[in-house]
Amino acid sequence: MNLPIYMDNASTTRTDPRVVEAMLPYFTEIYGNSASRNHAFGWAAEAGVDRAREQAASLIGAGPKEIVWTSGSTESNNLAIKGAAQMYAKAPVGEKGRGHIITCIIEHKAVLDPCKRLERDGFDVTYLEPGSNGIVTADLVRAAMRDDTILVTIMWANNEIGTINDIRSIGAVCREHGAVFHTDATQWVGKMPTDVERDNVDLMSWSSHKIYGPGGVGALYVRRRRPRVRLQAQLDGGGHERGMRSGTLNVPGIVGFGAACEICENEMESEGERLLALRLKMENELKGLMDVVEVNGHAEQRLPHLTNISFGFVEGESLMMGIKDIACSSGSACTSASLEPSYVLKGLGLGDELAHSSLRLSLGRWSTEEEVDFAIKSIHEAVEHLRVLSPLYDLHNEGIDITKIVWQSH
Amino acid sequence: MTIYLDHNATTPPLPEVIDAVTHCLEHDWANPSSVHRSGVAARRRVELARESVAHLLGCRPRDLLLCSGGTEAANLALHGSMAAQPSKPAIATSRLEHSAVRDTAERLEKKGTPVHWVTHRPDGVIDLEAFESLLEEHGESLALVSVMWVNNETGLIQPVEKIGRLCREHGVRFHTDAVQAVGRMPVDCASLDVDLLSFAAHKFHGPKGAGGMFVSRGTRLEPQMTGGSQERDRRGGTENVPAIVGMGAAAAAAVEWLKGDGITMAETLRDVLEQGVRAGRPDVVINGADAPRLWTTSSLGFPRLAAEGLLLLLSERGVFASAGAACASGSLEPSPVLLAMGIPEPVAHGSVRFSISRTTTRAEIDEAIPLVVEVANILAQQLPGA
Numbered sequence: 115m116n117l118p119i120y121m122d123n124a125s126t127t128r129t130d131p132r133v134v135e136a137m138l139p140y141f142t143e144i145y146g147n148s149a150s151r152n153h154a155f156g157w158a159a160e161a162g163v164d165r166a167r168e169q170a171a172s173l174i175g176a177g178p179k180e181i182v183w184t185s186g187s188t189e190s191n192n193l194a195i196k197g198a199a200q201m202y203a204k205a206p207v208g209e210k211g212r213g214h215i216i217t218c219i220i221e222h223k224a225v226l227d228p229c230k231r232l233e234r235d236g237f238d239v240t241y242l243e244p245g246s247n248g249i250v251t252a253d254l255v256r257a258a259m260r261d262d263t264i265l266v267t268i269m270w271a272n273n274e275i276g277t278i279n280d281i282r283s284i285g286a287v288c289r290e291h292g293a294v295f296h297t298d299a300t301q302w303v304g305k306m307p308t309d310v311e312r313d314n315v316d317l318m319s320w321s322s323h324k325i326y327g328p329g330g331v332g333a334l335y336v337r338r339r340r341p342r343v344r345l346q347a348q349l350d351g352g353g354h355e356r357g358m359r360s361g362t363l364n365v366p367g368i369v370g371f372g373a374a375c376e377i378c379e380n381e382m383e384s385e386g387e388r389l390l391a392l393r394l395k396m397e398n399e400l401k402g403l404m405d406v407v408e409v410n411g412h413a414e415q416r417l418p419h420l421t422n423i424s425f426g427f428v429e430g431e432s433l434m435m436g437i438k439d440i441a442c443s444s445g446s447a448c449t450s451a452s453l454e455p456s457y458v459l460k461g462l463g464l465g466d467e468l469a470h471s472s473l474r475l476s477l478g479r480w481s482t483e484e485e486v487d488f489a490i491k492s493i494h495e496a497v498e499h500l501r502v503l504s505p506l507y508d509l510h511n512e513g514i515d516i517t518k519i520v521w522q523s524h
Numbered sequence: 525m526t527i528y529l530d531h532n533a534t535t536p537p538l539p540e541v542i543d544a545v546t547h548c549l550e551h552d553w554a555n556p557s558s559v560h561r562s563g564v565a566a567r568r569r570v571e572l573a574r575e576s577v578a579h580l581l582g583c584r585p586r587d588l589l590l591c592s593g594g595t596e597a598a599n600l601a602l603h604g605s606m607a608a609q610p611s612k613p614a615i616a617t618s619r620l621e622h623s624a625v626r627d628t629a630e631r632l633e634k635k636g637t638p639v640h641w642v643t644h645r646p647d648g649v650i651d652l653e654a655f656e657s658l659l660e661e662h663g664e665s666l667a668l669v670s671v672m673w674v675n676n677e678t679g680l681i682q683p684v685e686k687i688g689r690l691c692r693e694h695g696v697r698f699h700t701d702a703v704q705a706v707g708r709m710p711v712d713c714a715s716l717d718v719d720l721l722s723f724a725a726h727k728f729h730g731p732k733g734a735g736g737m738f739v740s741r742g743t744r745l746e747p748q749m750t751g752g753s754q755e756r757d758r759r760g761g762t763e764n765v766p767a768i769v770g771m772g773a774a775a776a777a778a779v780e781w782l783k784g785d786g787i788t789m790a791e792t793l794r795d796v797l798e799q800g801v802r803a804g805r806p807d808v809v810i811n812g813a814d815a816p817r818l819w820t821t822s823s824l825g826f827p828r829l830a831a832e833g834l835l836l837l838l839s840e841r842g843v844f845a846s847a848g849a850a851c852a853s854g855s856l857e858p859s860p861v862l863l864a865m866g867i868p869e870p871v872a873h874g875s876v877r878f879s880i881s882r883t884t885t886r887a888e889i890d891e892a893i894p895l896v897v898e899v900a901n902i903l904a905q906q907l908p909g910a
Contacts, residue, residue, distance in 0.1 A: 118561050124761065126555035126692045141542045141731065146844075147534035152835040153844030154530060185592035185733065188751045188761030207635070224751025224760060231750060268550070323762060328549055330592065330733040330764025348748065350631050351595045351624030360624065361595035362534065362726060364733030367767070434559070441560035 123478030136373035138365035159202035175309035186332035190319030197345030213264040252283035270302035277292025285314025304378035327374030331367035370384035390418035427507035436496030548766035582712035582718035593735035597722035598624040607746030612667035614638035646778025663694040674704040678812035678823025688717030707778035730774030734767035804897030825871035837899035
């Protein structure tokens with residue numbers, strides 16, 4: 115076993131060596147610009163891109179023409195949300211009442227920030243609050259629907275706690291109301307079976323580097339029929355990707371993304387079962403070894419490979435220092451450099467203390483039982499060590515409910 | 525045998541670039557925003573690459589905004605500048621721009637933004653006197669002037685030093701699309717009056733999917749891609765670590781290449797190609813020949829012939845070139861850029877862009893010349909009256 119062990123697969127995944135292999139020829143012999151229509155270098159590059167488009171489409175039950183390549187999920191989300199809102203706006207720029215959008219307070223920033231931008235641009239946005247289990251249900255969405263709702267954007271699985279939302283029924287509610295439905299499926303696709311037809315999805319974002327492909331590539335699924343969804347492009351210049359996303363295609367990255375999609379399609383079922391067993395072992399043993407250990411979010415409706423655990427009476431940053439040999443995160447990677455407690459955990463109603471003392475552990479293709487055993491042991495030792503230093507934990511052990519204490523400043 | 529003469533579309537990545545990318549994919553693949561050791565290692569690679577690119581551009585590493593490529597950078601320059609300066613509702617640019625700027629400006633114009641189209645002299649160079657009058661008349665309303673440094677279709681070099689100075693004098697922000705310039709000629713942001721300068725790695729033997737923009741100190745941009753605090757809150761999204769690291773390696777190689785006599789040798793290659801083709805086909809027109817041109821590009825006009833036919837026959841013989849921008853290839857319309865330069869339609873319609881890079885060899889050029897002449901002769905014989 116090599117140290118440090120990697121348990122941060124929700125942040126990014128190692129590129130699968132089979133993916134790297136698939137990419138290499140596109141750096142060396144097949145380096146053409148896929149938009150070059152006049153020669154074999156361009157055609158060969160385009161053929162690679164076309165094959166990847168089929169691989170990506172097959173993974174999600176879509177047609178190849180419904181895939182738009184982007185630089186990653188953040189761009190896909192921006193294009194889907196701003197592109198759909200601008201296309202279906204009910205009033206021109208500069209006016210109020212341009213339309214209503216529904217999202218949720220525990221979405222990734224790549225969804226929340228574009229929604230905030232649209233709010234400034236004259237759209238109304240409702241931010242659903244999922245409650246302590248973190249699940250967004252179809253009923254929550256239905257209750258928020260208005261006559262002028264043009265877009266609903268709800269993530270498929272949460273990046274910090276791994277909870278899974280009721281996407282198929284939310285999609286059905288959107289159909290009933292004629293609203294476009296976008297889902298940020300960055301943590302879901304490639305890990306869990308996806309069928310955009312069955313699941314009533316209109317727009318869906320996902321990213322290569324979360325599914326063992328290279329960084330810098332993502333995709334947006336854009337429904338072409340029943341109903342056809344149109345988008346206002348966010349990048350102009352060249353008319354690539356049927357006018358929806360201009361810019362020279364990252365051919366090797368796209369080829370690698372396609373290969374990663376195909377591997378996931380073939381292996382996700384057995385991989386999911388294996389990782390579920392490891393994740394349950396980790397959660398159960400940690401809970402068995404210590405008290406005041408909480409797994410955050412819904413107990414069953416969650417991704418197999420990801421867990422978010424709060425360890426009471428322990429400060430998250432100190433805990434991270436105590437388990438230096440485990441690469442994991444306390445809060446999502448985009449905000450993990452800040453010391454603010456996670457807004458997602460706070461959104462579930464967790465107090466600052468528990469939100470501060472949580473770890474996100476996410477397993478992946480190369481996680482082993484030996485690594486899980488090592489992680490359990492390291493975390494157990496580190497938490498025990500920190501609790502010995504904690505006067506609050508002493509009070510807790512004496513049966514005092516510290517949430518009831520009124521602290522005096524002095 | 526294949527002779528690739530389409531380096532303005534994209535360039536082959538150098539072996540050291542491929543090594544750097546592969547190493548990154550295999551080892552430093554973590555998310556650079558993660559605080560654990562693997563994340564910090566990836567962050568270090570990104571920042572070293574940023575230093576290397578900064579060295580190539582003559583700027584500070586912190587002045588660089590890294591993104592997915594030239595198109596994203598140009599879009600951010602235009603949209604981001606307009607949104608950051610709400611009191612300045614207009615922009616100015618030229619009809620000779622790459623579509624990343626031209627299409628974006630046209631889209632803005634369609635939606636009501638006043639766009640002032642900068643005029644140029646018959647040789648294709650921006651008319652500086654007219655430009656100065658434009659600044660005097662409309663300068664206060666301009667959120668941005670955007671003029672490309674080196675044209676992708678003709679290699680024509682615009683006087684960005686002078687354009688920048690005029691903009692500075694009139695207090696107007698200046699963006700230059702330097703995608704075709706960076707790594708191929710000296711670029712020194714510190715000595716230029718430029719506020720924004722965009723570039724793409726795959727045009728200087730780096731990987732596709734990485735590029736960026738020099739953003740001078742104090743130049744505010746409203747981010748266009750939001751959702752993460754990367755790139756100092758100006759461009760959300762997990763960094764494309766392998767491509768950025770590959771871009772760093774490509775930048776280091778370009779710095780070394782620029783120190784030598786590579787440019788002189790490349791100019792010779794271009795001249796050999798042009799003279800060789802003209803020796804066989806004296807009617808060939810070199811588009812933009814009256815203006816300063818970069819060594820990378822020969823836009824050759826074959827009067828009355830069709831570029832599509834030439835390219836097809838060349839492709840059959842293993843010579844790969846294009847009719848204009850790669851993005852527009854496949855279209856049968858003559859290039860709008862050539863037409864805007866005042867090149868007559870029969871010449872524009874028969875114009876082929878041959879573009880070379882520092883990996884092009886004399887042997888390739890020597891082999892290509894007779895093939896180019898041969899296919900032009902074949903097509904010319906099929907013309908009515910031939």
